Amino acid sequence: MLLSIKNISKRYKNGIDALNDVSLDVEKGEFISIIGPSGSGKSTLLRSINKMIDVTSGSIYFENHDITNMKKKEIKNIRREMGMIFQNYNLVERLTAIENVLHGQLGYKSTFSSIFGIYTKKEKKEAFNLLEKVNMTKYAYQKCSELSGGQKQRIGIARAIMQNPKLLLCDEPIASLDPKSSENIMDYLKKIVTEMKITCIINLHQVDIAKKYSTRIIALNKGKKVFDGKVENLTDKIIEDVYKNEENE
């Protein structure tokens, strides 16, 4: 088991219950989409997994280690194992595409090497290989501020994979993209994680995309898990129920 979440709840300081007794087990190699209306707790769930926030109760196990109450130093080690892809890309805009991909290695470097951007030949080769996988080699030396959204997200994928993660967490990776670029990004993502056998959990607004690419879908509503199963079991009726109260949110 790669990840095991047992009965987690999250109450923010303002009293909002963002997660309510959520449990799930993730096996290696799964491609899981998390769907649900705005405010249902999707981002909170991902942020709990990579320890950006602490849960209020319950436990999280990563590779059978209890990571629920980890200290800061240990969290750094865990984060190396978990790549992140963001809606707003989180690239360093003034740096080139290849420099951003190399940044994926920062978690493994000494402070000295990271400050001076010192990378080995092997790391540079690996970064170029990844640029090739997302078909961005010809933009290697272009500043990220000059790239389109879809191109930026391709760099975001390469950077996350550069980190050599066991788990890839994607928080609305296509929410800022048009439908064509969205499919393009999902194609690259799916191809790379399948090829490299990386487990993937992805927050998505688009149910059709979730159905097309996932091996399993989890639906949240008001912080509760209301569906967890194979794509073929996610009926239109269930989808309707999951999103029923969205207009009231």
Ligand SMILES: Nc1ncnc2c1ncn2[C@@H]1O[C@H](COP(=O)(O)OP(=O)(O)OP(=O)(O)O)[C@@H](O)[C@H]1O
């Ligand atoms: N840092 C925070 N402090 C207080 N409340 C928060 C915080 N982050 C999220 N919330 C609240 O927790 C609930 C769940 O939010 P979350 O962002 O996890 O939902 P989501 O499903 O990812 O939504 P969206 O699809 O709109 O991104 C919402 O009611 C939100 O307002």
